Amino acid sequence: MSSRAGPAIGLFGGSFNPAHAGHRHVADAGLRELQLDQVWWLVSPQNPLKPAQPSPYDRAKSIASMDLPYAMKISHVESDLNTRYTIDLIKRLQEQQPFARFVLLMGSDNLAQLPRWKDWQGIMRRVPVAIIARPGDPVRARLGRVARHMADHRIPERFAHTLKDTSAPAWTYLTLPFNSLSSSALRAAER
Numbered sequence: 295m296s297s298r299a300g301p302a303i304g305l306f307g308g309s310f311n312p313a314h315a316g317h318r319h320v321a322d323a324g325l326r327e328l329q330l331d332q333v334w335w336l337v338s339p340q341n342p343l344k345p346a347q348p349s350p351y352d353r354a355k356s357i358a359s360m361d362l363p364y365a366m367k368i369s370h371v372e373s374d375l376n377t378r379y380t381i382d383l384i385k386r387l388q389e390q391q392p393f394a395r396f397v398l399l400m401g402s403d404n405l406a407q408l409p410r411w412k413d414w415q416g417i418m419r420r421v422p423v424a425i426i427a428r429p430g431d432p433v434r435a436r437l438g439r440v441a442r443h444m445a446d447h448r449i450p451e452r453f454a455h456t457l458k459d460t461s462a463p464a465w466t467y468l469t470l471p472f473n474s475l476s477s478s479a480l481r482a483a484e485r
Contacts, residue, residue, distance in 0.1 A: 299393055299395075300391065300393030300394040300395060301331040301332060301394055301395065302328070302329070302330045302331045302332075302394075302395040302397065302458035302459075303330065303331065303332045303333070303334060303394050303395065303396050303397070304321070304324040304325065304328065304330045304332065304333040304334065304396075304397050304398075304399045304424070305334055305336055305383075305384070305387075305396055305397065305398050305399065305421070306320065306321050306324065306333055306334065306335050306336060306399040306400075307336035307337075307338055307372070307380060307383075307398075307400075308335075308336070308337075308338060309337075309338050310335070310337055310338075310354070310356060310357055311356075312356035313335075313356040313357040313359075313360060314356075315360075316401075316428070317335075317357075318360055318362075319426070319470075320399060320400070320401050320426045320428075321333045321335065321362075321366060321399065323426045323468055323470050324397070324399040324424055324426070325363075325365055325366065327424075327454050327455065327468055327470070328397060328399075328424055328454055328455060328457055328458055329455045329458065330365075330397065330458060331365065332365050332366070332367065333365065333366045333367075333399065334366075334367055334368075334369040334371070335354075335357050335362075335366065335367070335368045335369060336369050336371060336372055336383070337354045337357070337368065337369070337370060337372070337373075338372060339370075339372055339373045339378070354368050354370070371383070371387070379411070379412040379413075380398070380411060380412070380417055381411075381412055381413040381414075381416050381417050381420070382412075384396065384398070384417060384420050384421055385420070388420065388421075395458045395459065396421045397421060397422045397423070397424055397457055397458050398417065398421050398422070398423045398424070399423075399424050399426065400423065400424075400425060400426070401425070401426055401427075401428040402425050402426065402427050402428045402467070403428050404425075405425045405438065405440055405441070406438050408439075408440045409439050409440060414440065415443075418440075418444055418447075418462065418463045418465065419462055419463050420462055421462050422457045422458065422460055422461075422462050422463075422464040422465060422466075423462075423464075423465040423466075424454065424457055424465070424466050424468060425465065425466070425467045425468065426468045426470065427467065427468060427469045427470065441467075444463060444465055447463040447464050447465060448464075448465055448466065448467070449464055449465065449466040450466070451466060451467060451468055451469065453466070454466045454468060
């Protein structure tokens with residue numbers, strides 16, 4: 295169990311270029327299924343694994359247009375703290391808010407590429423992680439490198455609500471009904 299007693303905060307980072315109902319599905323699932331107090335949409339200043347992006351403030355406008363519930367907020371904390379990598383952001387947030395119970399939220403498409411992230415094992419050791427199934431990735435992600443490496447730390451989906459109170463490393467995989475929207479498909483449709 296975690297020694298932290300503060301709010302349970304889901305960290306949901308991304309490029310959100312543009313934000314869409316699939317992103318909202320992941321954030322809603324985190325809030326509801328994990329029984330979090332808040333979800334912070336962390337608009338990445340520039341994802342190191344993606345080509346140049348529009349301004350994070352422009353991308354945040356697409357999130358703001360989704361009529362988020364009170365428990366969700368759009369955050370530019372990565373820009374404010376001048377962090378580029380998730381591991382560095384998590385370290386800084388934990389230093390600044392030592393009693394908060396942070397949980398990293400991501401779609402299963404990100405679980406498959408997590409080994410490309412800077413110090414992905416450090417991320418898993420620092421915060422519990424909730425993976426929300428996305429179309430096309432559920433089986434591949436659950437059988438991938440991270441899932442195999444962290445198999446002993448997986449919390450069954452029926453106990454996902456305990457993740458926020460569990461010390462890292464800990465993770466769960468939520469298999470909820472899918473929302474098949476993707477930013478790349480929306481950008482392609484605009485072209």
